[in-house]
Amino acid sequence: MKRVLPFLPLLLLVACSDDGSSAVSTAAASVPTTAAPATTSTAPAPAPAPAPVTFTAEVWADNWFSLYVNGELVGEDSVPITTERSFNAETITFTATYPLTIAMVTKDFKQDDSGLEYIGTARQQMGDGGFIAQITDTSTGKVVATTTTGWRGLVVHRAPLNTDCLSSANPSTDCQHEITPEPADWTSPTFDDSAWTAAIQYTAAEVGPKEGYDTITWSPAAALIWSGDLKIDNTILWRATVTAG
Numbered sequence: 001m002k003r004v005l006p007f008l009p010l011l012l013l014v015a016c017s018d019d020g021s022s023a024v025s026t027a028a029a030s031v032p033t034t035a036a037p038a039t040t041s042t043a044p045a046p047a048p049a050p051a052p053v054t055f056t057a058e059v060w061a062d063n064w065f066s067l068y069v070n071g072e073l074v075g076e077d078s079v080p081i082t083t084e085r086s087f088n089a090e091t092i093t094f095t096a097t098y099p100l101t102i103a104m105v106t107k108d109f110k111q112d113d114s115g116l117e118y119i120g121t122a123r124q125q126m127g128d129g130g131f132i133a134q135i136t137d138t139s140t141g142k143v144v145a146t147t148t149t150g151w152r153g154l155v156v157h158r159a160p161l162n163t164d165c166l167s168s169a170n171p172s173t174d175c176q177h178e179i180t181p182e183p184a185d186w187t188s189p190t191f192d193d194s195a196w197t198a199a200i201q202y203t204a205a206e207v208g209p210k211e212g213y214d215t216i217t218w219s220p221a222a223a224l225i226w227s228g229d230l231k232i233d234n235t236i237l238w239r240a241t242v243t244a245g
């Protein structure tokens with residue numbers, strides 16, 4: 001009798017294990033027979049995703065810029081606009097898929113909303129802006145986008161509106177300004193920029209490009225652009241679209 005008892009629990013364990021695995025295998029077998037027809041008969045074949053492409057953007061701006069592609073910030077001028085003579089060229093690498101919606105913010109330096117710089121010194125003046133950019137598809141080496149008069153801009157900070165304040169001892173109160181709020185989602189591919197104004201092309205003599213400009217080999221198609229006034233238009237939003245590779 002003493003030798004039989006220890007075997008009883010072992011026999012019970014084996015019996016339970018058999019029941020359990022048998023139940024699991026029945027459930028597992030039933031899942032594909034009900035789920036498989038639903039996925040194959042109702043879901044359309046997904047369109048292949050556009051292949052991401054690597055690009056290089058080269059930008060020279062007086063004085064500062066940020067760059068968005070397809071609604072995403074991909075880079076900005078590494079030299080703070082508050083740096084005196086913040087002139088430099090930037091090279092930014094990013095990945096995106098065609099078509100590209102290029103959006104940029106460009107800022108001419110202003111000390112405050114008067115639009116002036118060097119306030120209170122003998123050099124108190126209106127600063128001026130201007131910028132140039134080109135984007136190269138690194139898989140082909142081809143320049144696929146450049147600043148042109150096809151770019152559309154929205155001036156969001158304009159000052160001084162009354163240039164007779166230039167010699168004022170208190171330009172911060174005497175100079176008038178106009179600030180336009182940034183439209184919602186203005187970097188998005190779907191944003192409607194048809195009311196924005198076309199860029200103006202300027203000569204190098206008019207913009208006076210400085211440090212960094214000569215370090216880039218610019219495409220002949222790349223133009224120095226700004227909005228209608230190099231001095232009074234201080235902050236501008238820009239958009240351009242690149243449809244082909």
Ligand SMILES: [Ca+2]
Nearest residue numbers: 108109127128
């Ligand atoms: Ca400037």
Ligand SMILES: [Ca+2]
Nearest residue numbers: 108127128231
């Ligand atoms: Ca200015």
